[in-house]
Amino acid sequence: MALIDLNIPAGIYRNGTDLQAQGRWRDANLVRWHDGVMRPIGGFRTRSDTAGANKLRGMLTWSDNSSDRWIAAGSYNKLYIWNASGTQFDITPAGLTGGREDALAFTGYGGNIYGSFAYGVARPDTSRIQPATSWHLESWGEDLLACNEDDGKIYQWELNTGTAAAVLSNAPTSNSGIVVTEERFLFALGAGGNPRKVQWSDREDNNTWTPAATNEAGDLELNTTGAIIKGVSVKGQTLILTTRDAHVANYIGPPYVYGIERVGTSCGLAANEACVVVDQGAFWMGVNSFYAYTGGAVQEMPCDVSDYVFNDINKAQVSKAFGVSNSMFGEIWWCYPSSSSTENDRYVTYNYVENTWAIGELDRTAGSDRGSFRQPMFAKASDNKIYEHEIGLEYGGLTPFAESGPFRIATGDNVMSVVEMLPDEKTQGDVNATFKTRFYPNGVERNYGPFSMSNPTSLRFTGRQVRLRIEGDRYTDWRVGINRLDVVPGGRR
Secondary structure (H helix, E strand, O other): OEEEEEOOOOOEOOOOOOHHHOOOEEEEEOEEEEOOEEEEOOOEEEOOOOOOOOOOOOEEEEEOOOOOEEEEEEOOOOEEEEEOOOOEEEOOOOOOOOOOOOOEEEEEOOOOOOOOOOOOOOEEEEEEEEOOOOEEEEEEOOEEEEEEOOOOOOEEEOOOOOOOOEEOOOOOOOOOEEEEOOOOOEEEEOHHHOOOEEEEOEOOEOOOOOOOOOOOOEEEEOOOOOOEEEEEEEOOEEEEEEOOOEEEEEEEEOOOEEEEEEEEOOOOEOOOEOEEEEOOEEEEEEOOOEEEEOOOOOEEOOOOOHHHHHHHEOHHHHHHOEEEEEOOOOEEEEEEEEOOOOOEEEEEEEEOOOOEEEEEEOOEEEEEOOOOOOOOEEEEOOOOOEEEEOOOOOOOOOOOEEEEOOEEOOOOOEEEEEEEEEOOOOOEOOEEEEEEEEOOOOOOOEEEEEEEOOOOEEEEEEEOEEEEEEEEOOOOOOEEOOEEEEEEEEEEO
């Protein structure tokens, strides 16, 4: 007899074929690896019973000077805030220009090979897309600042639940977004309809935008072929991301105030909410890769699931993708629409502490790290309500699982028979294992189980390779360590 350790490294590997994922986890949902041990993610529950009228895109949580906590989120035609008790207030600015709940692909003739469509039928041009409307939300002291690309104006809300957000005096219009710098300037991105222009207010004064000898307002234009879609504060700099490249704005003081340096090319941002800032730096989803800026130059991130994510993503609706930090576990979450959906239905996570990746399915349209609250917040696509995550073990009827790639337990003409499973002492809680065996990589797969992993369990199956599927019981917390299989020669086949 021989003992085979099912010592599967933490995280998901989903590049290449199933056989290339040999000895790795291949698929999963609602699980993470913490300290190298698999466990379920925390559950979620509604924070407020009052929903938005449409899909929420863009979210911010913050505290005011009285330590009252607030949540802000917007749809293509509305802007809302919720207090800590979950009461919703509609603060939609008067005269707000509505945008789009879904991205819109342009149509025309000549956009595909001859004969692809019936004569006289315009066809979609997925290289030219009007993105779904998403809000840029920032705090200015205790106040809220808001802007979206379709309306273009900058609004400020000053904590009065009885009044709507109002246009910021003297600020440029036709902007693509905003960011508040660490030096307390307000940047208008794509200012005045120029997709490469950055314009900033005076320091600590977001009503003064005209440069003068007595202030530090100013503007500059990026040397880029892309369009500015996002700005974030990171490591004492302001990172500005376009559809093509990345730049940093460094404060240098009067008379120029800011200097601009390009720090990355061919690393454009996929969607204006798909960049996340943590202590280590900025991380974002690009068109075909993930990227990181931790100072110096932008780096393409090695990713164990990039083939799966970028071959699966709905490129026509990728503007709905967003990222959010989950600082409770050192993770970054990106939610995106799969190729079979027009709305966000899947997620990919990167654990920057343990350098692991995970995947799963959830319908989320916006999110914010815990910040002023104890748990991170997400907006759900199916009901437009705000949910707090990492609380309890309720997943709306879903069951956490993970499934491995194949393990070779025999070579050549030989086969092996598995007679017993020996669980690791770190395997705790109600966890079931199903084994999937094959004699050949493309042969018929046979399932055995499920078996409880709480105690040594007798098994009876034969093959050359085996895959392991782990399922944790709903509503229970559990852990999976390094389990072992007891195998004996099974002869030849």
